[in-house]
Each structure stands twice: as C-alpha cells, then as structure tokens.
Amino acid sequence: MNFPILSSLILLPSIGALFLFFTKSKSENKITAKYVALFTSLVNFFLSIYLWFLFDQTTSAFQFVEERIWIKGLINYKVGVDGISILFIILTTFITPLCIISVNNSVTKRLNEFLIAILVMETFMIGVFCSLDLVVFYLFFEAGLIPMFLIIGIWGGARRVYSAFKFFLFTLLGSVLMLVAIISIYWITGTTDVVQLYELGIDTKYQNLLWLAFFSSFAVKTPMWPVHTWLPDAHVEAPTAGSVLLAAILLKMAGYGFIRFSLGLFPSASEVFTPLIYTLSVIAIIFTSLIALMQEDMKKLIAYSSVAHMGFVTLGIFTIQQQGIEGSIIQMISHGLVSAALFLCVGVVYDRMHSRLIATYGGIVTVIPKYAILFMVFTLAALGLPGTSGFVGEFLILMAAFKDNFLVAVLASLGVIIGAAYMLWLYKRVIFGKLINSELKKMIDLNKSEAFTLTCLAIPTLYFGFYPEPLINTIEVSIRDLIDTYNFSVASKQ
Amino acid sequence: MNNIQLIFPEIFISLSIMFLLILGVFKKDSSKIIHNISLLVLLITAVITFNETLSINPTTLFNESIIIDYLSSFMKIITLLAAFVVLLISSNYLRTFKIFKIEYPILILSSVLGMMIMISSNDLIVFYMGLELQSLALYVLATFNRDQLKSSEAGLKYFVLSALSSGLLLYGCSLIYGFTGSTNFNVISTQFNTNEYAITFGIVFILVGLAFKISAVPFHMWAPDVYEGSPTSVTLFFTMVPKIAALTVFIRFLYVPFLNLIDQWQMILVFLSIASMLFGAIAAIGQKNLKRLIAYSSISHIGYALAGLATGSNEGIQSSVIYMTIYIIMNLGFFSCLLMMKRNNIYYEQIDDLSGLSKNHPLLSISLLIILFSLAGIPPLAGFFAKFYIFKSVIEQSMYFLAIVGLLSTVVAAFYYLRIIKIMYFDEEKDSYDKDHNLWLKLSLTVSTIIILMYFIFPSELIDVVSKINII
Numbered sequence: 001m002n003f004p005i006l007s008s009l010i011l012l013p014s015i016g017a018l019f020l021f022f023t024k025s026k027s028e029n030k031i032t033a034k035y036v037a038l039f040t041s042l043v044n045f046f047l048s049i050y051l052w053f054l055f056d057q058t059t060s061a062f063q064f065v066e067e068r069i070w071i072k073g074l075i076n077y078k079v080g081v082d083g084i085s086i087l088f089i090i091l092t093t094f095i096t097p098l099c100i101i102s103v104n105n106s107v108t109k110r111l112n113e114f115l116i117a118i119l120v121m122e123t124f125m126i127g128v129f130c131s132l133d134l135v136v137f138y139l140f141f142e143a144g145l146i147p148m149f150l151i152i153g154i155w156g157g158a159r160r161v162y163s164a165f166k167f168f169l170f171t172l173l174g175s176v177l178m179l180v181a182i183i184s185i186y187w188i189t190g191t192t193d194v195v196q197l198y199e200l201g202i203d204t205k206y207q208n209l210l211w212l213a214f215f216s217s218f219a220v221k222t223p224m225w226p227v228h229t230w231l232p233d234a235h236v237e238a239p240t241a242g243s244v245l246l247a248a249i250l251l252k253m254a255g256y257g258f259i260r261f262s263l264g265l266f267p268s269a270s271e272v273f274t275p276l277i278y279t280l281s282v283i284a285i286i287f288t289s290l291i292a293l294m295q296e297d298m299k300k301l302i303a304y305s306s307v308a309h310m311g312f313v314t315l316g317i318f319t320i321q322q323q324g325i326e327g328s329i330i331q332m333i334s335h336g337l338v339s340a341a342l343f344l345c346v347g348v349v350y351d352r353m354h355s356r357l358i359a360t361y362g363g364i365v366t367v368i369p370k371y372a373i374l375f376m377v378f379t380l381a382a383l384g385l386p387g388t389s390g391f392v393g394e395f396l397i398l399m400a401a402f403k404d405n406f407l408v409a410v411l412a413s414l415g416v417i418i419g420a421a422y423m424l425w426l427y428k429r430v431i432f433g434k435l436i437n438s439e440l441k442k443m444i445d446l447n448k449s450e451a452f453t454l455t456c457l458a459i460p461t462l463y464f465g466f467y468p469e470p471l472i473n474t475i476e477v478s479i480r481d482l483i484d485t486y487n488f489s490v491a492s493k494q
Numbered sequence: 495m496n497n498i499q500l501i502f503p504e505i506f507i508s509l510s511i512m513f514l515l516i517l518g519v520f521k522k523d524s525s526k527i528i529h530n531i532s533l534l535v536l537l538i539t540a541v542i543t544f545n546e547t548l549s550i551n552p553t554t555l556f557n558e559s560i561i562i563d564y565l566s567s568f569m570k571i572i573t574l575l576a577a578f579v580v581l582l583i584s585s586n587y588l589r590t591f592k593i594f595k596i597e598y599p600i601l602i603l604s605s606v607l608g609m610m611i612m613i614s615s616n617d618l619i620v621f622y623m624g625l626e627l628q629s630l631a632l633y634v635l636a637t638f639n640r641d642q643l644k645s646s647e648a649g650l651k652y653f654v655l656s657a658l659s660s661g662l663l664l665y666g667c668s669l670i671y672g673f674t675g676s677t678n679f680n681v682i683s684t685q686f687n688t689n690e691y692a693i694t695f696g697i698v699f700i701l702v703g704l705a706f707k708i709s710a711v712p713f714h715m716w717a718p719d720v721y722e723g724s725p726t727s728v729t730l731f732f733t734m735v736p737k738i739a740a741l742t743v744f745i746r747f748l749y750v751p752f753l754n755l756i757d758q759w760q761m762i763l764v765f766l767s768i769a770s771m772l773f774g775a776i777a778a779i780g781q782k783n784l785k786r787l788i789a790y791s792s793i794s795h796i797g798y799a800l801a802g803l804a805t806g807s808n809e810g811i812q813s814s815v816i817y818m819t820i821y822i823i824m825n826l827g828f829f830s831c832l833l834m835m836k837r838n839n840i841y842y843e844q845i846d847d848l849s850g851l852s853k854n855h856p857l858l859s860i861s862l863l864i865i866l867f868s869l870a871g872i873p874p875l876a877g878f879f880a881k882f883y884i885f886k887s888v889i890e891q892s893m894y895f896l897a898i899v900g901l902l903s904t905v906v907a908a909f910y911y912l913r914i915i916k917i918m919y920f921d922e923e924k925d926s927y928d929k930d931h932n933l934w935l936k937l938s939l940t941v942s943t944i945i946i947l948m949y950f951i952f953p954s955e956l957i958d959v960v961s962k963i964n965i966i
Contacts, residue, residue, distance in 0.1 A: 069954070070953065070954070071953045071954050071957065072954040072957065072958065074957075113856075135882075138873065139873040139874050139878075139950070140873075140874075142872060142873045142878075143872065143873050143874050145872060146867055146872060149912070149915075150919065153915075153916060153919060153920045154919050154920060160920065161916055161920055164912075164916070164920075165909070165912060165916070168908065168912060169905060169908065169909060169912075172872075172904075172905050172908055173902070173905045176901035176902065176904060176905060177898070177901070179882075179885065179901060180885070180889065180894070180897050180898055180901060183882075183885055183886050183889045183897075184889055184894075186886070187889055187890050
C-alpha cells in the first residue's frame with residue numbers, strides 16, 4: 001500500500017478544521033485562523049496537483065484505490081479516481097483557498113466557525129468525487145448539507161432562514177429516494193462497490209426505477225427545471241464564499257453523479273430516459289435564460305444562468321457521445337471557475353455598496369477600471385466567447401447534440417444567444433452608462449486580495465479556453481471506456 | 495433450580511431495594527447516600543449481567559417462564575446503563591426543585607426491576623407482572639414533583655390511560671390463554687390453531703397494550719402531556735428506558751409464539767410504524783415546548799424501531815435493537831443539554847429559550863447541533879446509521895412502501911430539528927445560562943456527542959455485538 005493520497009486529501013481539511021476548533025476565536029486571532037485555514041487548503045491544493053501529476057492518463061481504470069473494511073461484511077470504504085473525477089477534485093481544492101482568501105470582506109462575525117464550515121465542506125466535497133462505494137458516496141453527498149445549511153443560515157442575508165431551509169429540505173427530499181435505491185442495489189446485487197457493479201451490471205428490469213431514484217436526487221442538486229427553485233434563493237442569501245462553493249462545486253456533484261452512476265450503472269434506463277433529460281435540459285436552458293434576462297438582482301441573475309449552464313451539462317452527458325460528455329465535464333469545470341468568479345465580482349461591489357440590485361450601479365467603469373476589466377473577462381467566459389473555457393464546453397456539447405437530435409440542438413443554441421444577451425446586458429447596465437448614483441464615486445478599486453483571487457480564476461479560464469488539451473487528455477480515455485461499456489450493454493440488452 | 499445464579503441480577507436489585515427502603519426509614523437525611531448506593535447497585539447489576547449471562551446459551555428457568563438469552567442480557571445491560579446515567583445526571587435538577595428524596599432512586603430501581611422481568615419473561619403472567627411493577631413505579635415518578643400542577647396531572651393521566659391499556663392487554667392474554675390453554679410462549683407456539691380468529695384478537699389486544707407502552711400512534715395521546723408535565727429527569731427516563739423493555743417484549747411475544755401468524759400481525763406493525771413515523775414528524779412541527787417536541791420526536795423514532803420489527807427477520811430485530819441503542823445515546827445527549835438550560839435556579843424548556851445559544855455557549859450548542867442532526871438522520875452521524883440499518887432490513891423484505899414513507903417522514907422530521915438549530919444559531923441571543931454544571935452532566939453530554947460524531951469510524955463494533963441476537 002502506497003501513501004494514501006486520496007484519504008489524505010479527504011482528511012486534511014478536517015484536521016485543519018479541528019485545529020481551528022481548538023484555537024480560541026478572539027479578535028486578534030482572526031488573522032491566524034485565516035492563515036491556518038489557508039495553509040491547510042493550499043497544502044491540499046498542491047497535494048491534488050501532485051495527484052494530477054502522478055495520474056496515468058492512458059488508462060481508464062481507477063487509480064490510487066484504497067480499500068478498507070468499514071462495516072464488516074457490508075460496506076467497504078473505497079476511494080479512487082479516474083479521469084472523470086480527478087478534475088473535480090482539483091477544482092474543489094483550487095476553489096476552496098480562493099474562498100478563504102475572499103472571506104475577509106463578506107464575513108464579519110464568527111470568522112473561526114465560518115472557516116471551519118468551509119474546511120469541513122471541502123472534506124465532504126472531495127469525498128463525493130473520490131468515493132467508489134455507493135454508501136460512502138451517499139454519506140459524503142448528504143453530509144455536505146450540514147455545513148452548507150449553516151453557511152447560508154448563519155452568515156447569509158435577510159431571508160437566510162427561508163433559503164437555508166429550502167435548500168436543506170429540497171436536497172434531502174431528493175436524496176432519501178437515492179438511499180432507497182442504494183439499499184435496493186445492495187439487495188439485488190449483493191454489493192455497493194461501484195467497480196464491482198460496473199462489472200456485474202444491474203438487471204434491466206430494476207434499472208428504470210433505480211435510475212429515477214438517483215435522478216430525483218441529482219435533479220434537485222443539479223438543479224434541473226422544475227426543481228431548481230431552491231438555487232436562486234440559496235445563492236442570493238448565502239455569503240459570497242458560500243455562493244462560490246455552491247455554484248462552483250456543489251452543483252457539480254450532481255453532474256458527476258449522472259456520469260458516474262446514472263450512465264455507468266443504469267445504461268439501459270439512461271437510454272429510456274434520455275428524452276426526459278433532453279426535454280428538461282432544453283426547458284432549463286431556454287426558460288431560465290429568459291428568467292435571468294428579467295432579474296434585477298445580480299446574484300439572482302447569475303444563479304439563473306447557473307441553472308441554464310447546468311442544463312447544457314445534463315444535455316451533453318445524455319448525448320452519450322465522446323464530445324458531449326467531454327464537453328459537459330469541461331463545461332462544469334469552466335462553470336466552476338466562471339460562476340465562482342462572477343459571484344466574487346458581485347461580492348466585490350456588494351461589499352462596497354451593500355446592494356445587489358443592478359439599478360444601483362451604472363457607469364462604474366471610470367471609478368473602478370481594474371474591476372471592470374476582470375468582470376468583462378468573466379462575463380465573456382459565461383456567455384461562451386471563443387477563447388474562454390466556456391466556449392469549449394458549450395461547443396462540444398452542441399456538436400454532440402447536433403449529431404444526436406437536431407431540434408434539441410437548435411433550441412439549445414437559442415439558449416446560447418439569450419445567454420449572451422443577459423450577460424452583456426448585465427455588464428452594460430452595471431459597468432457602462434452614465435454615473436448617476438453619486439455614492440458610486442466613492443468606490444475603491446480592487447484591493448490586493450480581490451485582484452489576486454479574480455486573477456487566479458481568470459488565468460485558467462483563458463488558458464483552458466485557448467488550450468483545453470490538458471483537460472481533454474485527462475478525461476478522454478475514461479470517457480471512451482465509459483461510452484464503450486454503455487453501448488455494449490445497451491446493445492446486448494436489445 | 496441449577497441455574498438460579500442466572501437471575502442473580504434481579505435478586506440483587508430486589509434485595510437492594512428492600513435494604514435501601516429500610517435505610518431510608520431509619521436514617522435521617524439519607525437521600526444523598528441512597529442516591530449513591532442506587533448508582534452503585536445499577537452498575538454492579540450491569541456488571542453481573544455482563545459477566546454471568548451475556549455469553550451463555552439460551553436457558554429457561556422456573557418452568558420455562560423466564561428466559562435468559564443474549565437478547566435479554568443485552569437489553570438488560572442497556573436498561574441498567576441508561577437508568578444509571580439518568581440517575582447520575584438528575585441530582586442537580588432534583589435538588590433545584592427540592593425533590594431530592596429517597597424515593598426517587600428507589601422508584602427508579604423498582605421500575606428497572608420490573609423491566610428486567612419483562613425483558614426476561616417467557617410467559618404471559620411473568621410479563622404482565624413485570625409490566626405492572628414498572629408501570630406503578632413510573633406513575634409515581636411522573637407525579638414526583640407533586641407541588642406542581644402539571645406534574646400531578648401528568649401522573650394521573652398516565653395512570654388512568656395506562657391502566658386502561660393494561661386492561662386491554664390482560665384481556666388479550668386471557669383470550670390467548672383460553673384458546674391455547676397455556677400462558678407460556680413456547681407452549682403457545684405449539685398449541686394454537688392458525689385458523690382460530692380468537693388468537694388474532696388476542697394478539698391485537700396485546701399489541702394495543704404494548705403499543706400504548708411505547709407510545710406508538712394511535713396510542714400515543716398520553717405521551718406529550720406526560721412528558722411535558724413530568725420532571726425533566728423523569729421525562730428522560732420515560733423516553734428511553736421503558737421503551738427498551740416494551741420493545742423486547744414486542745420481539746419476544748411476536749417472534750416466539752406467533753411467528754407463524756406473521757401475516758396477521760405484520761400489517762398491524764406496518765400500520766403502527768407508518769402512523770408513528772408520519773404523525774410524530776408532522777405533529778412536532780407546531781410545538782413550542784422542547785419536552786413536548788421530544789415526545790413527538792420519540793413517537794416518530796419508535797416508528798422506525800417498529801419498522802425493523804415488522805420485517806419478520808433476524809436482521810430486522812437486530813436493526814431495531816441497534817436503532818434503540820443509538821436513539822438512547824442521542825436522547826441522553828439531548829436531555830443533558832436540556833438539563834443545562836438553567837439560570838438562577840430556573841430551568842427553561844421552551845424552544846425559544848434556546849435563542850442565540852451559540853453565542854454564549856458555543857460548545858453546548860455545537861453538541862446540540864450534532865445531536866439534532868443525528869436525530870434527523872443526516873450522515874455521517876450515528877442517527878443516519880441507525881436509520882440505514884432499519885431501511886436495509888426493511889428493503890431486504892421488499893417492503894418498499896414502508897421504506898419510502900419512512901424516509902420521506904425523515905425529511906418532514908428534519909424540518910423541526912432544523913428549526914431548533916435555526917433558533918440556536920440564526921436568532922438573536924438572550925441572557926446566558928449558568929455555566930457551573932455538574933461534572934457528570936458535562937461528561938454525559940461530551941461522551942454522547944463524541945459517540946454520535948465518531949460512530950462512523952467504527953460502525954462494525956455495535957453490529958458485531960448485536961448480530962449475536964438470534965430469535966428465529
């Protein structure tokens with residue numbers, strides 16, 4: 001057994017949180033607490049980069065697998081990564097330190113506890129992407145509700161209680177059905193080990209119901225239309241760092257779950273339900289884009305745009321083609337970077353003006369030019385301009401969709417246009433125009449830490465926009481293998 | 495009578511009760527010493543039970559009217575330890591209300607004795623005797639704070655309704671005796687004729703009586719009032735200990751003589767389970783008093799334990815036992831918090847009194863947070879595993895409806911647990927509570943919280959212990 005790198009990745013943030021728990025949260029210790037948290041998450045980030053460095057791109061098998069007896073005779077603790085999951089782990093470890101850096105401005109009370117919540121959250125998120133056992137996956141998937149509930153509820157805005165409850169109960173309701181399905185899988189096949197389940201396969205007659213149970217959980221988490229309504233509320237009320245985590249990583253759990261479990265475990269059911277996903281995705285793309293167009297609150301607008309972007313992701317996944325799934329994963333990574341950045345951007349102006357309403361702003365390009373530039377980059381990335389990572393994902397997804405279903409692809413492309421409309425209009429109203437509100441003149445441009453976090457996010461956004469090769473190389477083999485298995489099992493059933 | 499040593503625990507407790515009564519009469523101001531001796535007695539009995547009976551093969555005594563097997567020993571140890579902790583953490587509370595009297599520990603001991611007899615009973619009469627012994631002690635305990643109107647009311651209500659249910663139960667016993675000619679579980683199982691509907695009637699009556707004792711819906715009406723009115727330390731006792739004994743009787747009564755009639759009683763149990771889970775979850779939403787809330791929460795938890803029993807399999811029984819064990823630990827933690835909410839010698843028990851607790855008492859509130867999330871069944875806490883085992887055994891028997899309803903009601907239940915957390919963490923703070931708590935209180939809170947939090951690291955241990963329970 002080599003060095004248990006994945007378990008270390010999972011455990012490290014929690015150890016940091018434990019350490020923070022025992023340091024007294026006095027005011028002069030705030031800086032120390034932050035450095036402890038930052039240090040922990042940075043160590044984790046470099047560890048995950050090292051993991052990527054060691055990762056073998058030529059095989060689709062799970063790597064760095066660790067297996068231990070957990071509940072005797074029932075469940076093994078099993079973790080491992082393949083090309084599909086490794087990028088999400090890196091995304092998580094990359095976003096978390098940025099969240100911690102950005103915490104300064106948005107969180108004024110109980111900083112210590114906030115940092116603990118974020119670090120615990122990181123543990124659970126990495127756990128979700130690593131776990132190779134359904135029960136372990138469920139454990140991490142659900143456990144993430146606790147810190148997120150607290151982040152929204154304690155440090156959130158005016159309607160935080162409502163939003164926190166809505167978030168918690170929606171997600172829990174979706175997930176309990178998945179638990180029934182997981183236990184049923186155990187009784188049907190005798191194992192919850194994902195690798196074994198891939199080999200064994202699940203009897204076709206059970207697949208449809210099981211697929212729907214998993215779908216109920218992932219659909220809420222993605223979120224897909226019509227169960228997306230928790231997301232705008234949660235985003236609007238959560239503190240900036242919370243919104244960032246939510247948009248950048250939490251939503252990706254569901255997309256990842258679709259690829260890993262829905263496609264991997266229930267191929268024939270996925271085949272049956274593809275039209276459903278297509279329909280819901282297209283509705284999500286067009287409908288929520290239109291809603292986003294009408295928003296007056298910046299955070300809400302970005303939240304709705306997240307729903308639309310995740311609509312592309314689900315569409316791409318269920319094209320079951322190399323480009324489609326690759327596009328979905330890249331879209332998720334890109335959305336993770338871009339939406340995180342956009343929420344940070346909103347956070348920047350919110351910290352100065354304490355308003356998220358678009359109408360408050362206008363013409364601030366002359367007051368805070370640096371901000372305007374960075375905001376521009378992310379706006380363009382969000383609407384999928386070539387040269388940004390947003391383009392690569394959407395392009396691949398649409399390409400796959402055109403092969404599969406022309407009408408769906410046309411409708412989805414329509415969403416791209418509306419997406420451009422609302423993002424550009426948002427940018428225009430906030431940044432350009434006449435400077436009417438005299439309060440805005442007092443605004444200060446980005447400080448060092450804000451500039452640093454936003455630049456950190458801008459670099460990969462642009463880099464992967466021009467050169468997505470590293471991402472594609474990592475995921476390519478795993479996806480090809482997944483699709484081969486999928487096609488094989490669908491064909492053999494017919 | 496070769497095996498008389500197997501009931502040493504019961505004999506020892508009975509002798510101690512008599513001794514303590516005499517001591518209490520002849521020695522003035524002896525409440526403290528009696529309290530301490532009772533603690534010792536409970537601990538010693540637990541040790542004896544552990545040493546002498548835990549590892550033996552099932553043995554019957556007194557014409558097969560008492561059975562000692564792994565299930566009975568395990569449940570007795572849990573009962574004794576739970577009673578021990580209750581006694582340990584309640585002394586401050588009793589002192590505050592000036593009811594720190596000699597009767598309190600003695601009554602607890604007698605009810606524990608009754609429960610031990612119930613747990614071991616293999617005969618309807620022995621079982622009824624144990625049931626009445628524990629019930630009589632419990633009536634008095636409920637009214638223990640007799641200067642308070644609510645406490646007297648609680649005791650009276652409990653007495654009247656419980657007597658009614660005992661009557662029903664007894665009627666069921668007589669029916670079964672009438673149609674099988676015996677009160678012994680083993681004999682009954684060989685004697686009855688499955689086509690005889692009177693037997694089913696008997697089972698139904700007994701189930702009603704038992705459902706009353708564990709406050710399963712629709713026989714739960716007494717629980718909220720009694721839980722609210724009784725002194726908090728007694729409420730703690732009520733929420734855990736009598737349920738262990740009653741659940742054991744459930745197991746033994748249904749699975750030893752009447753396993754063949756599973757078609758008849760399974761429906762009843764499924765109904766009780768679903769009704770309890772849903773009702774407990776929904777009715778708790780509107781509560782303002784923490785003790786009432788925990789009453790409804792315990793109703794819904796009993797629903798989950800019954801879901802395990804409804805499966806008719808060994809795994810189901812084991813999962814119920816695991817559920818009860820974890821539930822007791824969570825409950826101990828919760829009530830430890832409740833007993834800490836004291837300011838100037840007044841105990842607070844409204845939910846609003848928790849407002850902003852996290853600012854003044856960060857450690858207390860984080861413990862309560864963990865306990866509440868665990869009660870709600872959110873992973874990775876112990877409460878999740880308890881539910882997981884239950885649903886695992888339920889789904890094994892393809893009872894999907896029960897599983898889905900159960901899981902959906904956890905979502906409803908999550909709402910009111912979240913509401914408490916919301917009040918603790920999101921609302922404005924009030925005055926802080928006293929911080930000089932009894933050491934034992936702190937210890938019980940800490941230990942239960944750590945067990946709940948760390949359970950996921952060693953989930954196999956409890957399963958290993960419980961998997962030796964083999965009834966069928």
